[in-house]
Amino acid sequence: MDALEALTTRKSAAMLVDPAPGDQELEQIFTAAVRAPDHGCIRPWRFIVFRGKMRKELGQILGDALKKKDPEASDEAYEKELNKPFRAPLVIAVIAKVSEETKIPPIEQIISAGAAAQNIMIAAHALGFAGIWRTGPPSFDEYVRSRLGAVGKDHIVGFIYLGTAKTVPAMPEVPLSDHVMEWKAVSG
Numbered sequence: 001m002d003a004l005e006a007l008t009t010r011k012s013a014a015m016l017v018d019p020a021p022g023d024q025e026l027e028q029i030f031t032a033a034v035r036a037p038d039h040g041c042i043r044p045w046r047f048i049v050f051r052g053k054m055r056k057e058l059g060q061i062l063g064d065a066l067k068k069k070d071p072e073a074s075d076e077a078y079e080k081e082l083n084k085p086f087r088a089p090l091v092i093a094v095i096a097k098v099s100e101e102t103k104i105p106p107i108e109q110i111i112s113a114g115a116a117a118q119n120i121m122i123a124a125h126a127l128g129f130a131g132i133w134r135t136g137p138p139s140f141d142e143y144v145r146s147r148l149g150a151v152g153k154d155h156i157v158g159f160i161y162l163g164t165a166k167t168v169p170a171m172p173e174v175p176l177s178d179h180v181m182e183w184k185a186v187s188g
């Protein structure tokens, strides 16, 4: 698949099953991730891979975070958090490691980490896999942040769920004219 085809045919898939990218494919995916544009070349990202049994540890972190925030949370809500990482065979937490010892503004570092996340999505798609980028309350939760090593202005950009799409997702049209305009010179 060439680059334009990958960019124009990617579609998120919520239902993901095996196979997920293996070691060799992950190396290709992360090689693409670190090619994201990066003002100041400070590489403001960290990728944490959870696969196999390690997804249980991520689920526990999410479940514990819910209980810490809401000790009255229902068993159902708790179970839901525990099971979230099992919605795909592999989950990548993408964290913007934001340096405050640089003139590059934090927002630009977070955008770079987001671009790296998008490169992960596109590279995985180009390799024949599917995925979905998710955030939700855990991305902003102090306990989750601390367990994943996010400190200070670091930001959890998202959790990228990867695997093989269980069903082929529909691809809605996005009319370009709704989003693109040509700047018209103002006379006078």
Ligand SMILES: Cc1cc2nc3c(=O)[nH]c(=O)nc-3n(C[C@H](O)[C@H](O)[C@H](O)COP(=O)(O)O)c2cc1C
Binding pocket: 010, 011, 012, 013, 132, 133, 134, 135, 136, 157, 158
């Ligand atoms: C930063 C970010 C966070 C997102 N968080 C969620 C989420 O928590 N749950 C969800 O279902 N979709 C989330 N999405 C949206 C999906 O990843 C996806 O983009 C959306 O369902 C549209 O599908 P498409 O990518 O095929 O156009 C998020 C997207 C982005 C960019």
